[in-house]
Amino acid sequence: MTSHVRTPHVRTPHVRMPYVVTVDAGLRDLRAADHLLRTFAADLSLTRGEFGCTHLVRGERPRVVVSLAPESEAELDDVRAWLVAQAYEVTEGAPDAVGRAVLYRGAGLLRGTMTVEKVLSVSAIDRVTVLGGAGEPGPAAQLVTHDHVRPQWQCGELVLTAMPAVGGTLVPFEVPEPTPCCADH
Incomplete structure (x- = not known):
């Protein structure tokens, strides 16, 4: 009988990953944000280790923003350049520490x-x-x-x-x- 042992892997909290950008596309619901993240993943050909999360923004203009965390600084530079070229509003870092993951390994x-x-x-x-x-x-x-x-x-x-x-x-x-x-x- 084969034993399935979970192999340990190093975790870094999404908000503390050194390479994170947030995109505000003015979305109002999670389904649209999920779709946008999947579109980004396909268009950008991100590596398998990236994270893509949704974040709820409250206040005067409630909305859903998305964050992307590629594995390297070079990937982040490419992601940021592509997003800006597509006229998305991009800011550095994640908006909060409780992102809802849509894109993640596995x-x-x-x-x-x-x-x-x-x-x-x-x-x-x-x-x-x-x-x-x-x-x-x-x-x-x-x-x-x-x-x-x-x-x-x-x-x-x-x-x-x-x-x-x-x-x-x-x-x-x-x-x-x-x-x-x-x-x-």
Whole structure:
């Protein structure tokens, strides 16, 4: 029997990564921000180690901004130049420490049903927590991804919040097609 041991990897909190830019495209919802990040990843041919996150901005002009964190300064220079050439509003650094990750190592591998151990071993996610639960789920706990896994930065770790589901499984707290508030009114 083969044992699946998670290989340790060094983590650097998104907001402390040395190479981060934020783009304000005036977006109002997460779905549009997710789409914009995927478009950036495709157009820029970013490496597999980059992070792309969404951030909610409150205040007089509520909106969703996105941040990109390539792996190197050279990549950051290329990303910044491309974004500016496309007429995006670009600022240095991340707007906050709690970005919601859309682009991260292994995001595309999180499909179907998989164990928590597998999620942690194939992706940049550091840990999984269960909403309202005590402690973390065991490595054999089954996570039904719905092909939509959006962890968030929490205290320098990329954390996926899950919730209990049918048959003793878990599902990510964020669902791919949320019902809008007051949809039946």
